[in-house]
Amino acid sequence: DIQLGPNNVSMGELDRIAQNIIKSHLETCQYTTEELQQLAWQTHSYEEVKMFQGKPRDVLWQQCAIQITHAIQYVVEFAKRISGFMELCQNDQILLLKSGCLEVVLVRMCRAFNPLNNTVLFEGKYGGMQMFKALGCDDLVSAVFDFAKSLCALQLTEEEIALFSAAVLISTDRPWLMEPRKVQKLQEKIYFALQHIMQKNHMDEDALAKLISRIPTLSALCTLHTEELQAFQQLHPETVNVLFPPLYKELFN
């Protein structure tokens, strides 16, 4: 604890923050690294992909909304286990999760993405972009796949994914925070911990800068998701109102 890191945060404290976030991440991931490795080359057959493509648009939208909602519930659990998060006021906890949960889901998605054949884990097996054709939003799907590929290219360790997820979630960029200083203090510590780990792991000095440069893309993807949802809802209001998970509607509608 004697050695001081940036901003006079002790290295011991940075280490404690990092360990807490890594543990929270590992405890709240839907799949362990081992499970993902075992599944990595189990891909949907041609017939299975055709089956997804043949689904009515609203059915596939509903299926994706359910999967996203499921993933978000794990992200809420991740947030709750981060030291300091539950000490923020309830308004800010809700705001940070409302605006950041989908971004964290997208960051976590890179764990379940195989960049060698551009496939993602969906409904138990890996499949390519064509699996989501029936959603009718090729631009969004293609942008999400591009993002996952670009994040995979950085070859992040599980520890780095954990800290980056926390940094994305605990962000002072969100509007209407009631205690932005408190959020900022927590965010700074997370960034220092991330910086410390990345300097240790990567030869590339710009690795952290490259990672941070992906954040605007994350935000753009979430905006695109909201726009596509609105467009879909205009055509299928009943599907959204009656069949979509209540948490999904609460967060995005």
Add this chain to the structure above:
Amino acid sequence: LKEKHKILHQLLQNSTS
């Protein structure tokens, strides 16, 4: 905000499983 996000608020209130 709590009123508009009852499910999220409830998830935050639930004890960590």
